[in-house]
Amino acid sequence: MMDKATRLKVALQKSGRLTDNSLDLMVRCGLKYSRGKDQLMCYGENMPLDLLFVRDDDIPDLVQQDVCDLGIVGLNVIEEKRLAFQAKGVQPLFDQLMTLDYGKCRLSIAVPDGVEYKDARSLHGKRIATTYPNILARYLRQRDVQAEIVTLSGAVEIAPRLGRADFICDLVSTGSTLLANHLWEAETILESQAAIITTPVPVSAEKQDWIHRLTMRIDGVQQVKE
Ligand code: PRT
Numbered sequence: 001m002m003d004k005a006t007r008l009k010v011a012l013q014k015s016g017r018l019t020d021n022s023l024d025l026m027v028r029c030g031l032k033y034s035r036g037k038d039q040l041m042c043y044g045e046n047m048p049l050d051l052l053f054v055r056d057d058d059i060p061d062l063v064q065q066d067v068c069d070l071g072i073v074g075l076n077v078i079e080e081k082r083l084a085f086q087a088k089g090v091q092p093l094f095d096q097l098m099t100l101d102y103g104k105c106r107l108s109i110a111v112p113d114g115v116e117y118k119d120a121r122s123l124h125g126k127r128i129a130t131t132y133p134n135i136l137a138r139y140l141r142q143r144d145v146q147a148e149i150v151t152l153s154g155a156v157e158i159a160p161r162l163g164r165a166d167f168i169c170d171l172v173s174t175g176s177t178l179l180a181n182h183l184w185e186a187e188t189i190l191e192s193q194a195a196i197i198t199t200p201v202p203v204s205a206e207k208q209d210w211i212h213r214l215t216m217r218i219d220g221v222q223q224v225k226e
């Protein structure tokens with residue numbers, strides 16, 4: 001094994017919608033790895049690259065804190081974190097290196113069946129439940145709409161039925177969750193897919209070289225699949 005400082009650390013989602021595709025991508029890039037005992041890490045055997053498994057929401061922070069050199073996470077999480085850091089006056093230290101061809105979804109405004117919605121102005125004076133308060137706030141600000149953002153950590157789709165909100169702003173892929181909860185998709189506010197983020201802080205030449213090789217291999221893998 002090479003020196004710790006020269007090994008790339010890549011953060012992946014531990015268990016969720018991005019996990020299988022992200023691990024599969026690493027394998028297709030040629031990575032052979034062994035699992036650590038704690039299941040928290042995988043160690044590259046034929047590349048100086050180790051995988052760290054965490055909750056997706058923690059991935060931008062790990063890159064921000066320079067604990068990891070790279071991370072794979074949805075654009076929705078990247079954008080929400082970027083805006084949250086900016087709101088606190090902290091400079092976000094993660095750059096988007098490339099987008100990946102999985103994890104596709106959209107962040108949309110959804111409306112209870114029977115309720116009218118024409119455009120963003122329909123949200124004026126209303127309560128909107130979401131787990132993406134910063135992205136939603138920017139959307140409302142850009143349209144001069146004043147609305148109350150109800151920040152929830154999950155189960156956003158049941159908020160209207162519980163009387164906690166008039167509308168929701170949530171991720172949609174097939175639309176079946178909205179349908180099952182008697183909601184209809186009115187407006188998309190962000191298109192999302194998985195992406196690789198990296199630190200803008202300069203890394204060693206060896207690490208930079210491996211980041212370059214990895215992105216070339218990912219390009220190759222993604223072109224084959226097209
Ligand atoms: O535990 P951890 O925090 O790591 O996982 P998580 O529960 O926060 O995330 P997870 O695994 O659900 O999603 C990880 C990422 O996958 C998201 O951040 C998105 O970038 C992406 N993704 C793609 C989705 C969806 N599609 C998706 N459909 N994330 C969530 N959903 C949910 C959505 O919130 C809603 O509840 O699925 C439901 C809607 O799906 P449809 O198909 O019924 O429309």
Ligand code: ZN
Nearest residue numbers: 055056057058
């Ligand atoms: Zn999460």
